[in-house]
Amino acid sequence: MAYWKSSSFTVEDNDKRSTIFAQILAGAVYQSARGRLRSIAPTFRRSCALTCPVLAAIYVHRKNVNPKKFFAELKRRKVYKVAIGYAVGGWALAQGVAQVFPVFDIPNWAVRLIVLLIVLGFPVALVLSWFFDLTRYGIVRTPDRESNAKIDIAQTESANEKSIAVLPFSDLSPDKDHAYFSDGIAEEILSALAKTEGLRVAARRSSFWFKGKEAELGEIAQKLNVEHVLEGSVRRDGNRVRITAELIDVGDGFTVWSETFDREMQGIFAVQDEITRSIVEALKLRLDISASPTSRSPDAYDVYLQGLFYSDKSTEEALQQSLEFFERALEKDPQLGRAWTGIAKAWLWLADAYVPPRQAYPKVREAATHALKIDNDDAEAHVYLGEVKRILDWDMDGAAREFCRAVEIDPKSTPSNYFSAAFWAARGKRDEALAYLQRTSKIDPASLWVNNSACELYRYFGLYDEAIAAGERALQLDPAFVYGEPLLAALYRETGRFDDAIRLYEKAENLSGRPAFGLAITYARMDRRDEAVRALNAATANRRYTPDCACPCRTGGA
Template identity: 30%
Template sequence: LLVVIGQFIYFNFFRKDSSGNGGEKSIAVLPFENLSNDVSQEYFSDGVADNILNELSKIQGLKVCGRSSSFQYRGKSIDLQEVGKKLRVATLLVGSLQKHGDQLRINASLIKVEDGYQIWSHQFKKDLKDIFAIQDEIASTIAQKMRVTLNGSGLREESLEAYELCLKGKYYYNKGVPKAVDTAKLFYKSAIELDPNYALAYAGLADCYRLSIRDSSLTINYSLKALSIDSTLGEAWTNIGFVQSHLQRDWAKGLKTLNKALRFSPSYSYAHLFRGNVFFFNGKTKEGINEIEEAINIDPLSVFLSHVLARSYFMSRNYEKAINQANYTLKLHSKYEFGWLWTALSFIEYKQYQKALETLNHLPDDDHDVFGMFPKLPSLSYVHALLGNTHEAEVILEKDILKHPKNYFLQAYVYIALKKYDDAFIKLKVGVEAGDLWATNILLDPRLDPIRSDPRFKELIKLMKFDPSI
């Protein structure tokens, strides 16, 4: 009942218009141009824009474009109207920053996309110690100009050194590759050493550990520490909701936490994404896809969100849409692994096996880790099994088992195609118990269809703890 009430409140009072036309109250914060003549200062100009974006994203009734989309325009010569159209917003915040020693010069302008009209512009010449006040002033001025209410009391004044370390942490985290994320952790930890009550540094660490999937206890612990200092951090609530639902499989509790995250940060695309996943994995495919589309409406150029939508179409058996969305994903990033994977898997369902093999060859080498998975070898083996090339399928599968023993579900699909159902169930059970990410799709995945009537499959479903009340 509490979950139902929470959903009612969220949809009726907090959910934004998702029509995709931007609307009057929508904004993208573009990365501030670094005028410091020092590329090593890019983290600072990025970080200031990022902090303003995060403050604005807390506002109910204001759609704020996600960072992964708006920051794609760093260092590019752009047409503001074209950018606004692609980002689905009505206004843009553009700016530049020059840092010289302890002196700052920041130019910021609020631009109306439709006609290029400059709604507001200001130049700040201040000491570095005034950076917190400058960020607050820009965010509050935008809120005033757009006739919305800025939530909270603004950014807490931190130690300047800790603040810069935190900006460096976020700069490396946003690179998204494991080595850079490890570097981000070091910067966040250094910031905490200087300021043990720095909530954003703890929240940043939680983000880093969420990416590694296997460090769920650290994700929870750092998120809780951040919230003990600042209970309004939507990103921290999102991380907790992700672990509760996706990893601990307490779906209702996770959904409740994600609803709370969206009350504090209604424009946080990952809260919408994980909320959509909760619905989707529990069999509410329409509701799930709607929420994932809302995440994309906020962050329309995110390659990760685009691939998740392709996955959702594939798992809900709409293979034509899956291929189209996967192709769009590849337009955003031509080497993105899951763009090729969802295309290949959809070709398989159409029994276009040769096309599937050709597509799988676009995947990186078989030692490439994609979110803790190594999809190339078992996917190739799966196609050969379906083609009746049993020997070749088994040779590739054995190679994958030796190299990647934790590819539980990916290897189980091959056993199913080979009709070795006992072996498949052994892999599936271990995968469910180990938290294999493919297990979350177990209600929907077409590759599991041949074994759905087996009583052992029903036992696997029980282990996933899906919640019919969602």
């Protein structure tokens, strides 16, 4: 089996095999002419035996992998199934031709020609089956399994891992005007707990989805798949802050730990650290966090929390407000690196729907770079810088380094895993993308954005059933989610559910005030020309800008 080694594969060997292959084809034609069609099966086997080593040598040489993996790759790409199916179908066709043609006095050369074409088509079928796969939704290219970058996808949960959800704290301030502050305190505690080894923390978007909703703790725990819930309240009056926190074991309903803290604003950082440490001790885990820097400005922190509050909203007005608050926070404390990260985040989402990317992404780069100068272990800043390198610079190697670094710093982070999934999907690395996507779904199961993104990626890979399920989950979480309808509508259209697609497109237009091009496409697919033209004209007239890129993981689909 020396010919399996890439080093032994030469042009001369290829010429010899071509000659042998031609002889086999001639033999097959001769056998068919004499009516001995049963002997074609060995001919197919010999043809495959000579064709596959050539493919194997090329694959091994190009991929630089163990030749044994070639057989596994043949199985994954369904080459075996195609070979068997082609051989059986070809033999049946040749047998039928040999029996039927003489009845109609068709010359023998026609029989020989058909058999020759069948045999010639065999290696072509093998090659096509290597590169393409036939799915229920059409022919798609089979993605490579190997990745050029080293990816460490660690397990996010184990049998002994404990879990917790940090719910948004209630605002008990006299004027009920400090929701940003109570949410911010809960989010800061959540972020600190997420760094605890052996503790799985439900992501912010999933936990905060329950804000303002009447849901039992058992229901929350079931949806987020957690054992413990931390809830609390914040009362702020002037410079005084009272924070009450309670850790509950959902299994038996008992309080594991609770405490009330009365502090001046200057002591807010110490309170957050104390709550985090108390929870970790109550769960019998270990936490290694450094004490909060005494130089941090409470005023800057308060303004930063306001920016954080608005940056998690999807409207253009809210995102612009968040930028104003983050910039004010930096005026009060230039070393508040998370404010720079917040600016990068806001510009990234503005580029997604409101601002031309070529205008927004340089601002993302500037802010993320500033954040990393202050704290090089800021996982989110690495993520946003990676997006700039991917979208604006087309520096895929640089982007891969940023995303891998983000996951290395914070493997439980939703942005780290979600954007890694989007990156590898754009590179056509299906296995890596789906692995990161599945991990994101475990971390953030009740997130609109995660489910909507899962819908996008599953659609991109042709997994339409999974895509529709994820899209419908997103709309169940929030029926007014303006980014969800167009994507799910496109999926309905692509699977022939035109009426459902039109209904969702019209709903999306009512919510956002922006007609969708997808509605025109749907009418066109239904041969409703006049309605398609009207929808197209309306969408064109309302278009604000044409995106500079159309990668499958940054657009909502038509």
